[in-house]
Amino acid sequence: MSKVITIAQQKGGSGKTTIAANLATVFSLKNNLHTTILDTDPQGSLGKWFMMRLEKLKDKNTIQFKTASLWGAQYEAKTLKEKSDIIIIDTPPKIDADGRPVIQIADLVIIPISPSQVDFWATESIIELAKREKKEILILINRANAKSKLIQEAIKFVKDMNVSSAKTILGNRQIFVSSMGMGLTAVEKQRTGKGRLEILSLAKEVRTILNI
Ligand SMILES: Nc1ncnc2c1ncn2[C@@H]1O[C@H](COP(=O)(O)OP(=O)(O)OP(=O)(O)O)[C@@H](O)[C@H]1O
Numbered sequence: 005m006s007k008v009i010t011i012a013q014q015k016g017g018s019g020k021t022t023i024a025a026n027l028a029t030v031f032s033l034k035n036n037l038h039t040t041i042l043d044t045d046p047q048g049s050l051g052k053w054f055m056m057r058l059e060k061l062k063d064k065n066t067i068q069f070k071t072a073s074l075w076g077a078q079y080e081a082k083t084l085k086e087k088s089d090i091i092i093i094d095t096p097p098k099i100d101a102d103g104r105p106v107i108q109i110a111d112l113v114i115i116p117i118s119p120s121q122v123d124f125w126a127t128e129s130i131i132e133l134a135k136r137e138k139k140e141i142l143i144l145i146n147r148a149n150a151k152s153k154l155i156q157e158a159i160k161f162v163k164d165m166n167v168s169s170a171k172t173i174l175g176n177r178q179i180f181v182s183s184m185g186m187g188l189t190a191v192e193k194q195r196t197g198k199g200r201l202e203i204l205s206l207a208k209e210v211r212t213i214l215n216i
Pocket residue numbers: 015016017018019020021022023045047049095096097146147148174175176177178180181184
């Protein structure tokens with residue numbers, strides 16, 4: 005059965021688009037899942053990444069890409085479910101009640117947070133929204149500096165909010181930035197390396213949760 009992952013976070017720049025592209029690539033290339041990205045962000049960053057990807061890979065690209073408005077995404081995702089094993093919805097920052105449709109359609113809501121107090125404050129409302137819709141939530145600590153004490157604070161924040169967090173923590177790594185700029189992702193640019201390993205490990209965790 006087809007599954008929908010929504011990546012959401014009020015705070016801009018928390019890594020939603022980067023995580024959407026990186027997870028989609030692993031599901032498609034490594035797990036042979038028919039994967040569609042649905043971009044609901046009018047900024048269109050994922051679309052730009054995808055266009056660059058098509059130019060680079062031509063018919064070797066295996067990921068499908070669609071856009072929709074926040075309110076139209078629920079209908080679009082339902083239609084896409086017929087031909088996708090997995091649909092990843094990227095969302096704009098600052099979503100509020102207008103984000104309800106993309107939360108409602110989700111089997112899993114991934115909420116990226118940087119280990120920073122400002123991100124913790126910004127995250128509470130999206131957690132509440134997903135909780136009200138009784139959705140499975142996975143907080144994902146992104147752009148972490150392994151030596152920073154803030155990681156422990158992020159873990160404490162997640163515990164206090166009574167939600168689950170991914171065992172995988174994504175480091176603050178240049179490979180995530182540089183690969184996206186080429187229409188690619190960490191697993192395509194690194195044969196070995198921490199960025200690659202982190203994304204593979206995250207994708208495995210997500211597949212276990214979704215049972216796919
Ligand atoms: N793990 C990481 N390590 C280093 N840089 C990262 C990481 N994750 C994201 N970035 C960088 O942080 C910036 C913001 O990331 P991204 O665009 O994915 O966030 P976003 O949540 O989609 O932003 P927006 O809210 O504007 O849509 C980008 O420049 C991206 O390359």
